[in-house]
Amino acid sequence: MTFAVPHNRTAVITIDRPAARNAITPEMASRIEEYWDRIEADDSVWVGIITGTGPVFCAGADLKRMAGEGGGPAGTERGGFAGIADRVRTKPLIAAVNGPAVAGGCEIVLAADLVVAVPRASFGLPEVKRSLVAAAGGLYHTPRALPRNLAMEMALTGDPVSAERAFTHGLVNVLAEEDRLLDEALSLSDRICANAPLAVRESRRVLLEGMALDEHAARSLAAESMSWIRTTEDFAEGPRAFVEKRAPQWSGR
Structure with missing residues (x-):
């Protein structure tokens, strides 16, 4: 996990566990919550961005870790999944989606206020394929972000929706080239930070x-x-x- 304030009042949280598809552990959830605490407390930061490294934005919870020693919920009491999915916030959050965002990863995106994504990104709630329920926001945020029938399709089939389809239906604000993802997210943040x-x-x-x-x-x-x-x-x-x-x-x- 990394945290940086690159420029112009914007802080960037980077999920940096690409070998595990950026799956979230309890420690990572606590760290993300800590980072957002810093954002909320810092008057010089007006917007936050969350992104990932490698080919996947986030594959959800680390199920192997949860099933073994040191397991536990990949969330926090205040923030929910990843320390952010249910977090009460005052400052805008932009999700810069560098690849597939599935299960809890999709729920992080749904919790964001704005979304920038690369064309190969996708969004999915595959919980039903494992006899689980998308309980960290997927089942109640998706129908608010997408048309009802598309939300139902995601929830009942567990199949992902492409970035282009998500853009067409308004979940994604900006489709960015692979090498322009963070630049486009920062540009969107700049547009927000120009305002009071x-x-x-x-x-x-x-x-x-x-x-x-x-x-x-x-x-x-x-x-x-x-x-x-x-x-x-x-x-x-x-x-x-x-x-x-x-x-x-x-x-x-």
Whole structure:
């Protein structure tokens, strides 16, 4: 596992266990949770990216490790699978998918806010092939990210969906060339980081929470969020920068 802040307020978490198809162990899950704790606590970091090394993004949990000595759940109490699938977050997460993302690997992708993927990537929930259930988010996040029947196809057949098909149906935001994956993910992050960070976090929160509300409650949630944003320093900076015809200098306050 590696953690880096390469440039422009973006931190990158890299799953680096290619010989084991980047399968997640309990220790790796704890490390990812620790990395995201650092991202949430660091005011200089506004966006996180998670990616993998080698030909596979993540094959899910390390089943061999779970079945042998030192086994245990490949998750954490707060974060769920891989320390991130169920994590309550305030900052955006981009999944940069370098290859197949299956089982828990697919559930990491589904937990992300945005997805960049190479053409050879694929997304699958093969749990039914092993008499398991995709309980780390696959069965309730997939129908929110994809059309119902495509989500049902993934859940019942266990067969993967190609990156191109996922792009067509909106799960993937950007299809990137093999050698441009991280560059494209960082470019997407740059587009986010050009905006006021508190407004970005509030917009993310209201969008996600609003999906579970009726229109009246969602409207009230958005109004409350806007009332709070009006109290921040950046609320004054946005119009000021527009009038002065310059790029805004966001403080995150």
